[in-house]
Amino acid sequence: MRYSLALACAMMATPIAAKDLNVVTEFGVTHSLVSMVMGDIGSPEVLLDRGGDPHSFQLRPSQARSLADADLIFWVGEELTPWMARALAGIEAQGDVVTLIEAEGLHLQDFALGHGHDHDDHGHAHDDHGHDHDDHGHAHDDHSHDHDDHGHAHDDHGHDHDDHGHAHDDHGHDHDDHGHAHDDHGHDHDDHGHAHDDHGHDHDDHGHAHDDHGHDHDDHGHGHDDHAHSHDGIDPHAWMNTGNVKIWLDLIAEELAEHDPENAATYRANAEAARAEIADLSTEISAILEPVGATPLVMFHDAYGYMMDQFGINVAGTIALGDAAAPGAQRLSELRAQLQEGGAVCIFPEVNHSSRYIDMVVEGTGVRVGADLDPEGVLLEPGVDLYPTLMRNMAQAMADCVAG
Numbered sequence: 243m244r245y246s247l248a249l250a251c252a253m254m255a256t257p258i259a260a261k262d263l264n265v266v267t268e269f270g271v272t273h274s275l276v277s278m279v280m281g282d283i284g285s286p287e288v289l290l291d292r293g294g295d296p297h298s299f300q301l302r303p304s305q306a307r308s309l310a311d312a313d314l315i316f317w318v319g320e321e322l323t324p325w326m327a328r329a330l331a332g333i334e335a336q337g338d339v340v341t342l343i344e345a346e347g348l349h350l351q352d353f354a355l356g357h358g359h360d361h362d363d364h365g366h367a368h369d370d371h372g373h374d375h376d377d378h379g380h381a382h383d384d385h386s387h388d389h390d391d392h393g394h395a396h397d398d399h400g401h402d403h404d405d406h407g408h409a410h411d412d413h414g415h416d417h418d419d420h421g422h423a424h425d426d427h428g429h430d431h432d433d434h435g436h437a438h439d440d441h442g443h444d445h446d447d448h449g450h451a452h453d454d455h456g457h458d459h460d461d462h463g464h465g466h467d468d469h470a471h472s473h474d475g476i477d478p479h480a481w482m483n484t485g486n487v488k489i490w491l492d493l494i495a496e497e498l499a500e501h502d503p504e505n506a507a508t509y510r511a512n513a514e515a516a517r518a519e520i521a522d523l524s525t526e527i528s529a530i531l532e533p534v535g536a537t538p539l540v541m542f543h544d545a546y547g548y549m550m551d552q553f554g555i556n557v558a559g560t561i562a563l564g565d566a567a568a569p570g571a572q573r574l575s576e577l578r579a580q581l582q583e584g585g586a587v588c589i590f591p592e593v594n595h596s597s598r599y600i601d602m603v604v605e606g607t608g609v610r611v612g613a614d615l616d617p618e619g620v621l622l623e624p625g626v627d628l629y630p631t632l633m634r635n636m637a638q639a640m641a642d643c644v645a646g
Contacts, residue, residue: 263502264337266312268326269296270619271481272342274628276316278516279494283505286316288624289326295594296618299325312337314501316494319343321478338497343478345493348486353477354547355560479617481629482548484524488517523630528553530637534644538585540577540609542592542600545617555640558584561599569599581607588612588643593621612643 265286267273273288280286289305290296301309309315310333319341320327330339343350480486495513499506531553538558546557559580562569569577580586581603589604590612591597600611616622619632 263498264308264311264313265498266309266315268317268323269294270622270624270628271632272316272318273624274619274626275481275487275490275516276494276498277624277626278629279491279498279509279512281508281512283502283508287312290323290620292624293594293620296323296620299323301325301329306333309333310335314497315339316497317341318478318480321476338501340493340497342490342493343476343480345489347489348480349483349548349551350476350480351547351551352475353544354550354557355544477544477547479545479548482546482617482633483552484520484527484633485552486548487520487629491516491520519630523633524552527633527637530634530641531555534640537587537644539640539644540581540586540589540603541615542590542595549636553637558586561589561603562595574599574602577603578607581609588640590615590639590643592617610643610646613639615639 263284265276265280265284267276267286267288269290270288270292273286276286287308289301289309290299306329309329312335314337315330315335317323317326317339321343481490491513495509498509502509534555536554536556538556540559540561541557542560543562544557544560546555549555550557559577561573561577563573581589586607586609588610589600591600591614593614593616597611597614603609604611615636616632617636619628622628622631
């Protein structure tokens, strides 16, 4: 990533001596964002192997131990990585679990080629029908969301907080959790429906049936099979909206600051600098995709709805109907007809998926085959550059194919 001087200086600042914070992430995008915020203070671990499938993965025993011993665990959520949900349910995690998809203020939407409904989960106004906006129509004013840390300002050292009337005894202190993943060590509370790691204690999650370490876990009723994910409901690929990423950066900074208060100022400065870089990235992506316009594109699977919404690309169809489901003969036949009738210009393979389906569909149609897309960044080098490189590469691949 072409970091600005401000971000480089923020990340290179000598950290104050602090405890060794053990932070674990599930895959490359989350790892990239957490790495931006941690800077030189520490290095988060990433569980998914480079080149692995984020929708289907089996932890090695050493990775399960890392997860169990972590002070802080960041992940997008079960909709993306059901294997992680089962792992968290089957271990005695010592640390707090932060589920990014449940952060306040996100612009969430259903899969683009499914029901097509947008979700404003936290009462913030999202204008989803125009693309020339701050973060392209989602009215995320990231400096007025009460991003006095998205409501995460956690001071557990003797200060009272407003808990919306719910008594939280977090080691003896009143505490405003606003629904973020915290390990409360035995305290009953209503946390507005977000994922909490409560070590088996009673917890009202407004119907989200969280299995807290060691109890039966049915993947929360979403019907996720790691080999054929249903594309109904919320699309978890929320990082493809850069406004969501900026919200995540602030959330990550506040969670790290709570666990490592000696370095809180550095985490917040790193997050602020990274937010500025993500804003520049959004402008860059918009410029790259401008020539693409409404050109009909076909993707391998339905993972690009947030890019459609923010940047205005036109995804006319997908090869597969699920994250890992192989298309059948009838599906391929239907898609060939759609390509011929709908005027699709480009079709894009994806990493970790065979290109033979693409070859079968485009034969005789004149549709151009673009470069392999990597929406989860599984082939990229882990680190701070992964997320911006992922976004930039996908945009450029689309533009190059449309240009011929």
